[in-house]
Structure formats: C-alpha cells, structure tokens
Amino acid sequence: MPVNHDTSFVDTMPQNVAVQFIERVKVSPGSEAFRFPRGESWESVTWQQAGDLVSRLAAGLLSLGLESEQRVGIASGTRYEWILADLAIMCAGGATTTVYPSTNADDTGFILGDASCRFVFAEDDVQLAKIAEQAADLPELVKIITFDGTADGDRVLTLDALAELGDAYLTEHPGIVEEKARAIPADQLATLIYTSGTTGRPKGVRLLHRSWVYEGAAIEAQKILDESDLQFLWLPMAHSFGKVLLSAQLACGFATAIDGRVDKIVDNLAVVKPTFMGAAPRIFEKAHARIVTMQAAEGGAKEKIFKKAFAVGLEVDRRRIEGKSIPVGMKLQHGLFDKLVFSKVRDRFGGRVRFFISGSAALNPEIAAFFHAAGVKILEGYGMTENAAGATVNHPDHYKMGTVGPALPGAEVKIGEGDEVLLRGPHIMAGYHNNPDETARTIDADGWLHTGDKGSLDADGFLTITGRIKDLFKTSGGKYIAPPAIEAKFKALCPYASQFLVFGSERNFVVALITLDPDAMAVWAEENGLAGKGYTEVVRSEKAHAMVSGYVEELNAKLNRWETIKKWEILDEDLTIESGELTPSLKVKRNVVEARHEDLIAGFYA
Structure with a gap:
C-alpha cells in the first residue's frame, strides 16, 4: 500500500486541542475513552464522562483566575488524572508545563519558575514536598492541586475540590468552557516541555495547539488507527511521545488503558490485550x-x-x-x-x-x-x-x-x-x-x-x-565510529545485556562500559551456582566475566577491525532514571555516564 500524501486534512483540522477534545466527546459520547487501575481491577470511563469531568476542572481553573496562555505545571507520573489535568488546562486556555516525577527539587523549581507557573497539579506528597522546598523562588505560584497528596483546603486543593469550584463557576457561567475553547487560536501556546538536558539547565520547548492537532490529524489521515483500537499507555506523559499518543487518540477516537508503572507493563499487556502500544x-x-x-x-x-x-x-x-x-x-x-x-x-x-x-x-x-x-x-x-x-x-x-x-x-x-x-x-x-x-x-x-x-x-x-552527530566520533587513527550501531549489535547478541556504551574519541582503540539486566542475571545466577548472591557480586564473578567475554568476542567478529572492542568493564550497577543516567523515556545520558566513569575509561588507555 502506498503512503498517503493527501494533505487536505491540514486545512480542515480542528483549530486547537480543546476543540479537538470537545468534538471527540460529541462524536463518541458513549464509547469507552479511558480505563485505569483502581486497586486490583480496572475502571472504565466514556468520552462523555471524561468530557464532563474535564469541563468541571477547566471551570475550576477559570474560577481561580487562570488567564489565556498562563502556564500550569503537572508534576506526576502517567495516570488518568494527568490526562484530565492536561485537557482541563487546554480547555481553560492555559498552557501545560510538564515535570517528570523523577525530576529533583532544584530542577522542579527551575522549570516551574522559568515557565512562570500560576498553578501546579502535583501527584502526591513527594511532589508537594519538592514544590514546598522551592516555594521561596516561586512567587507567582498561587495554588497547587494534588491527586493523592495532603491538601490543606487553602493553597493545596484536591482534584475533587477543584471540580466543586468548577460546578459553582459553571452555574454562574454556563457554556463558558466551550466558549473559551473555541476562542483559542491555532498559534497559541499549548505546552511547555522541558527537555531533560544532559548538560546545563533543561530547555523549555514551546509547542503550539497547531502542532498537537496536526500530529493527531496526520495519523488519522493515514488510517493507521481507528475507534476499534485499544491502546496501552505507559510512556511518561511529561515526554512528547506520550503527549503525541494523546493527540492521536483525540483524532482517531480509540480507547486507552493507562498505567505508568514500568514494572507492570508485561502483566498489564496480558490483562488489557491492547491492539497497539507506543514504547521505547x-x-x-x-x-x-x-x-x-x-x-x-x-x-x-x-x-x-x-x-x-x-x-x-x-x-x-x-x-x-x-x-x-x-x-x-x-x-x-x-x-x-x-x-x-x-x-x-x-x-x-x-x-491482539x-x-x-x-x-x-x-x-x-x-x-x-x-x-x-x-x-x-x-x-x-x-x-x-x-x-x-x-x-x-x-x-x-x-x-x-x-x-x-x-x-x-x-x-x-x-x-x-x-x-x-x-x-x-x-x-x-x-x-x-x-x-x-x-x-x-x-x-x-x-x-x-x-x-x-x-x-x-x-x-x-x-x-x-x-x-x-555529537555521538559519532573519530579514533586517533582517523576512522569514524557510530556507537549506536555497535551497541545495538551487542544487545542483540547478549540477552543479559542492559546497556553497552562505546567510547574512544581521539583514542587509538575503542572501549566499552557494560551493564547487565538485573532480572535476566537473577535467572542466570540460579543456573550458574550463584543463587542468592547480590547483583554486584554476581556481575563481578569470574563466570559472569567469562560469559560476557564470549559475547564481546562474538561481537568483534562482526565488526570492522577499527571498530572492535579492545577493553571493556562490567559496571557494578545498572543505569537507572533515579541515578540520572537514563532519561524518563529510557534513553541513556551518554555524557553523564562518561563523566561519572571518567577514571575507569582513562584507565583503559593507561
């Protein structure tokens, strides 16, 4: 089937995300929109139910004084309430500012301050504590709405309390949310996403309503997805990949099952039985x-x-x-x-x-x-x-x-x-x-x-x-090396590998730092007489070293001579989001790892 090059949809797509959502509710009121875990079971809501709640929350924000394009932060993991908050901000004419739940207090304060956030949705007491720690540097912050945290009824409100404020506001101003939504121009700021900078402060990317609406409309125009599909969504909503899947959902009308717990992905897939999923x-x-x-x-x-x-x-x-x-x-x-x-x-x-x-x-x-x-x-x-x-x-x-x-x-x-x-x-x-x-x-x-x-x-x-481009490097012998290609080959060969990072810029040979997958190594340890030993002890063992050595030799046999790995070391710990070595979308922060293990890498060349 040839690729669809018809671009006429660009002239007829909705004006903004808020209208895109409102129109979806009108077209598919009784269809399932979202399902999410509640205890051990899953709860489901229709587009109409989601639309009614979003309208109440949007009206709540308007009652608190939210003005057009003013920024509202969301500091939370991926969950149904994240999407409710985002859509409410859109419908009230505000601009969502995303904060990963793993962001430290200092960077959380920087993002909320740089964006001049008036309001913040905070997932729980952990996020509330970070914001409180930075309060002195956030003079513009008026109110915090929490999903699961401790509210004080004054500066910190619950989601239910915001919805109740919205009810009162809608009684006085019926139709205000749709009126606000339809007045938002396509080139108004919709989202500020701060890229997890590997050096220096994160940069705030200004994305307009037009960008998100276009993304969803372009997927719909290609007939890739439709209302019969069911998505499983675990990706961080603070990341653009998660956000674009929401745009596709609004355009195409499929249902989404949401649970941001990465350790539950495999279990959830068996229960949800989705027809598609975005993943890293x-x-x-x-x-x-x-x-x-x-x-x-x-x-x-x-x-x-x-x-x-x-x-x-x-x-x-x-x-x-x-x-x-x-x-x-x-x-x-x-x-x-x-x-x-x-x-x-x-x-x-x-x-499925x-x-x-x-x-x-x-x-x-x-x-x-x-x-x-x-x-x-x-x-x-x-x-x-x-x-x-x-x-x-x-x-x-x-x-x-x-x-x-x-x-x-x-x-x-x-x-x-x-x-x-x-x-x-x-x-x-x-x-x-x-x-x-x-x-x-x-x-x-x-x-x-x-x-x-x-x-x-x-x-x-x-x-x-x-x-x-910045990851490609040249050896001192003048040969270009593309680390991702070598790293991918090793991970396909070695089922125990978690990360394989190649270095050697301006050096006379190539070296690697290796981490092994804790889950895979627990099984390997059982089979190799190391049951009950800690992860670090297992990966330091002679048997683990010999196993990895075999895979490195196998890799080298597939590489050009100048690409081969001459020296390598297994790290004592796997890379994690919490350690700051992985982004929340599971991308390696190469220069963070390199800086952290500078002495080890230098030792390869001593």
Missing part, C-alpha cells in the same frame, strides 16, 4: 532477552524447535521482502512453528497487538527482525520534542525495517549539510522559552529545524537515522 526500544530489548533466556533454560528439544522456528521465520520474511516465492514445504513448516512458537511470543503481549510504535531512541534491527518473524510488527518512528514528537513513521501496510519511515503527510524532511536531518511543517516548535539565541541556532530562516541527527533518505522518502 529498551522494552523490546528486555522482552527479547527474557524470551531467549527462558528458551535457553528449557534446553533440549524445546530450544531446538525454538531456534529452528526463528531460522524458518527469518527466511520466510527475507523471501517476502525480496518478492521471492516461498516453497510449499517451508510454508507448512512456518504454519506449524506459528502454532508451536510464534503464537506464544504474541501471547506475551496480550495476543496489530503493531507497536517504537520511538525515542534507535530500535535494534536484529531485535525488530526477531519479533517480525514471530508476527509482532514494530513500526519505528522518529521525531523530537522540538517537533511535537512525530516527524516520520512507518505505516502498518507500508514499512521498511531499519528505517523510521517517511515524513508525515503535510510535513517535510530533508538531509542538510553534514548529512544532518532537517524538519519543517506545522509540528515545529515556536522556539525555546526565554532562550532566543538557542532558538536561532536550531531553526533557520527558512523554517527548517536542525535536529542534530545524522541520516539519509532513500528513493521512496524513507528516512534512516545513523545516530546523533
């Missing part, structure tokens, strides 16, 4: 590692069948991609393996997934091929906060594995100087908040956003990303 590559790496190590532990005939199944599955895929016929015997084998092996892989994700959308970092091509062979389609997309998350995406019926797809209809992508990926369209940010110099460096006079990513376009307009 780390989720697929972990699932792949778990499946492979479980089969290895089974051993014997089961492991042989598993390996044979994937050999056949990958060969069938290769033939299909190349347009070659599949022999009858291979077809029969494939059908048998589908029942015996591949169906069980699909069942791990609930059994049509496709996953992978974003926020590069997806390992070998892991994508593994799942594709099992009938699990992972469509890679590409974008950044500065363009409201979605710039390119593969289509379920028209995709090329290893690429991030073509530009969304109505947007443009081209390759600039030094092979830098440039983007232009209705989704591009209005600039960085209070930072005109950085804005001028990032968006040129012709409106092209300079992404800082290196890439290439094929004849069909499909984009391939090589990596961050």
Whole structure:
C-alpha cells in the first residue's frame, strides 16, 4: 500500500486541542475513552464522562483566575488524572508545563519558575514536598492541586475540590468552557516541555495547539488507527511521545488503558490485550532477552524447535521482502512453528497487538527482525520534542525495517549539510522559552529545524537515522565510529545485556562500559551456582566475566577491525532514571555516564 500524501486534512483540522477534545466527546459520547487501575481491577470511563469531568476542572481553573496562555505545571507520573489535568488546562486556555516525577527539587523549581507557573497539579506528597522546598523562588505560584497528596483546603486543593469550584463557576457561567475553547487560536501556546538536558539547565520547548492537532490529524489521515483500537499507555506523559499518543487518540477516537508503572507493563499487556502500544526500544530489548533466556533454560528439544522456528521465520520474511516465492514445504513448516512458537511470543503481549510504535531512541534491527518473524510488527518512528514528537513513521501496510519511515503527510524532511536531518511543517516548535539565541541556532530562516541527527533518505522518502552527530566520533587513527550501531549489535547478541556504551574519541582503540539486566542475571545466577548472591557480586564473578567475554568476542567478529572492542568493564550497577543516567523515556545520558566513569575509561588507555 502506498503512503498517503493527501494533505487536505491540514486545512480542515480542528483549530486547537480543546476543540479537538470537545468534538471527540460529541462524536463518541458513549464509547469507552479511558480505563485505569483502581486497586486490583480496572475502571472504565466514556468520552462523555471524561468530557464532563474535564469541563468541571477547566471551570475550576477559570474560577481561580487562570488567564489565556498562563502556564500550569503537572508534576506526576502517567495516570488518568494527568490526562484530565492536561485537557482541563487546554480547555481553560492555559498552557501545560510538564515535570517528570523523577525530576529533583532544584530542577522542579527551575522549570516551574522559568515557565512562570500560576498553578501546579502535583501527584502526591513527594511532589508537594519538592514544590514546598522551592516555594521561596516561586512567587507567582498561587495554588497547587494534588491527586493523592495532603491538601490543606487553602493553597493545596484536591482534584475533587477543584471540580466543586468548577460546578459553582459553571452555574454562574454556563457554556463558558466551550466558549473559551473555541476562542483559542491555532498559534497559541499549548505546552511547555522541558527537555531533560544532559548538560546545563533543561530547555523549555514551546509547542503550539497547531502542532498537537496536526500530529493527531496526520495519523488519522493515514488510517493507521481507528475507534476499534485499544491502546496501552505507559510512556511518561511529561515526554512528547506520550503527549503525541494523546493527540492521536483525540483524532482517531480509540480507547486507552493507562498505567505508568514500568514494572507492570508485561502483566498489564496480558490483562488489557491492547491492539497497539507506543514504547521505547529498551522494552523490546528486555522482552527479547527474557524470551531467549527462558528458551535457553528449557534446553533440549524445546530450544531446538525454538531456534529452528526463528531460522524458518527469518527466511520466510527475507523471501517476502525480496518478492521471492516461498516453497510449499517451508510454508507448512512456518504454519506449524506459528502454532508451536510464534503464537506464544504474541501471547506475551496480550495476543491482539496489530503493531507497536517504537520511538525515542534507535530500535535494534536484529531485535525488530526477531519479533517480525514471530508476527509482532514494530513500526519505528522518529521525531523530537522540538517537533511535537512525530516527524516520520512507518505505516502498518507500508514499512521498511531499519528505517523510521517517511515524513508525515503535510510535513517535510530533508538531509542538510553534514548529512544532518532537517524538519519543517506545522509540528515545529515556536522556539525555546526565554532562550532566543538557542532558538536561532536550531531553526533557520527558512523554517527548517536542525535536529542534530545524522541520516539519509532513500528513493521512496524513507528516512534512516545513523545516530546523533555529537555521538559519532573519530579514533586517533582517523576512522569514524557510530556507537549506536555497535551497541545495538551487542544487545542483540547478549540477552543479559542492559546497556553497552562505546567510547574512544581521539583514542587509538575503542572501549566499552557494560551493564547487565538485573532480572535476566537473577535467572542466570540460579543456573550458574550463584543463587542468592547480590547483583554486584554476581556481575563481578569470574563466570559472569567469562560469559560476557564470549559475547564481546562474538561481537568483534562482526565488526570492522577499527571498530572492535579492545577493553571493556562490567559496571557494578545498572543505569537507572533515579541515578540520572537514563532519561524518563529510557534513553541513556551518554555524557553523564562518561563523566561519572571518567577514571575507569582513562584507565583503559593507561
């Protein structure tokens, strides 16, 4: 199926996010909108129920004096109330400012202060404490609304109390919320998302209503999703990837099951049985590692069948991609393996997934091929906060594995100087908040956003990303190294790997820092006489070192001589969001890791 290049929807899409939501409620009042955990079970609400509550909360904000484009913070994990708060802010004409729940008190204070937030939605007492700690530097902050925290009935209100204020306001001003919503121009500020800066203070990205509405409308125009779909949403809503999936939901009308607890993803997939989900590559790496190590532990005939199944599955895929016929015997084998092996892989994700959308970092091509062979389609997309998350995406019926797809209809992508990926369209940010110099460096006079990513376009307009330009390095021998490609190869080979980070800029050889996955290593420890030992003791063991050494040798056999890993070390701890080494969307902060282990890296060259 060819990619849809019809861009007429851009002229007819809703004016703003608030109207987009109001229209969705009118079109699908009785359909399921959201479901979310309440204790051990899941509760469900219709679009009308969500719409009524959003209207009450929006009116509550108006009663407190919220004015057009004034910023309202949300410091919370991903949950139903986050979405209610965001939609209420939109409908009241405010601008949402996102704060990750893992952000420290200092940066929380900086973000709320830099954005001049009048109000903040705070998830719980932990978030309230951070805001209280920074109170002296937040003179503009008037009220805090908490989801689960301790309210005082004065400065800190509950969500119910805000809704009650809204009820009173709506009695005096019936129809005020829709009236406000319809008056919001397309180029009004909708969201301030602060990018988790790896150096210096985070930068506030100014995204307009037009950007979000366009993103949802572009997905709808391609007929990728519709009302019959069910999304499972765990991604941080403070991140643009989570936000863009909300835009797609408003445009397409599907239901969303929400639970931001990363440790519950696999359990939730089995219960929710979604038809699609957005995810970061780390989720697929972990699932792949778990499946492979479980089969290895089974051993014997089961492991042989598993390996044979994937050999056949990958060969069938290769033939299909190349347009070659599949022999009858291979077809029969494939059908048998589908029942015996591949169906069980699909069942791990609930059994109904049509496709996953992978974003926020590069997806390992070998892991994508593994799942594709099992009938699990992972469509890679590409974008950044500065363009409201979605710039390119593969289509379920028209995709090329290893690429991030073509530009969304109505947007443009081209390759600039030094092979830098440039983007232009209705989704591009209005600039960085209070930072005109950085804005001028990032968006040129012709409106092209300079992404800082290196890439290439094929004849069909499909984009391939090589990596961050600043992450590519040259050895002292003058050879260029692309760390993401080497790192991806290792993670596909070693099912126990969590992170594999390559260094060697201006050095005469390449080295690596390795972390092992705690869950996978707990199983490995049981099988290798180290049961009951702590994680650090296990990864420091001679057996673990020998196991990793085997995988490094296997990797080196697949690399050019100048790319091979000459020295490496396993770190005592895995990288985490809490340690500041991963972003909340599970991307590695490479320079934080490098700075933290500066002596260890230098020691490789001593």
